[in-house]
Amino acid sequence: MSTKRRFLIGAVLLVGAVAYLIYAGVRQSAVYYVTIDEFLAKRDMLANEGIRVAGRVQAGSVTKKMTSGGTELTFRLGDFKGDGKPDNTVPVHFIGITPDMFKDAGGSDVIVEGKYRDGTIYAQNVLTSCPSKYEADAAQAAANN
Numbered sequence: 775m776s777t778k779r780r781f782l783i784g785a786v787l788l789v790g791a792v793a794y795l796i797y798a799g800v801r802q803s804a805v806y807y808v809t810i811d812e813f814l815a816k817r818d819m820l821a822n823e824g825i826r827v828a829g830r831v832q833a834g835s836v837t838k839k840m841t842s843g844g845t846e847l848t849f850r851l852g853d854f855k856g857d858g859k860p861d862n863t864v865p866v867h868f869i870g871i872t873p874d875m876f877k878d879a880g881g882s883d884v885i886v887e888g889k890y891r892d893g894t895i896y897a898q899n900v901l902t903s904c905p906s907k908y909e910a911d912a913a914q915a916a917a918n919n
Contacts, residue, residue, distance in 0.1 A: 807885050810853050826887045830854050832863050833880035844870040868897040875902035
């Protein structure tokens with residue numbers, strides 16, 4: 775076999791292996807999240823499955839306790855409208871490092887990653903998200919005018 779042919783076969787195998795690794799990496803990391811409304815509609819089907827749910831932390835529902843494994847955090851996750859109806863929320867339990875942008879008073883937009891069982895999402899990860907747009911404080915806006 776000529777050296778050109780060996781080189782060509784090696785290059786094709788190398789390109790194929792790299793393409794496969796890229797495809798496999800993208801497929802595994804492309805985990806989408808559902809909104810709390812979508813989750814509530816099909817929560818029974820998602821029991822004991824790995825899930826990512828986006829919503830807003832209900833005001834006044836946050837409790838924190840320090841443990842040896844990190845901060846034990848429990849709160850109720852509701853929709854982005856924040857109407858606070860208990861039937862539109864789900865309890866979340868998380869032990870770990872609380873994100874810096876997480877508000878203890880509630881109102882944070884979060885993405886919770888974990889498993890749903892026994893009526894509660896047991897989160898392995900809590901991610902805070904930035905607001906979709908910046909809204910100046912009403913007092914600050916009045917002072918600037």
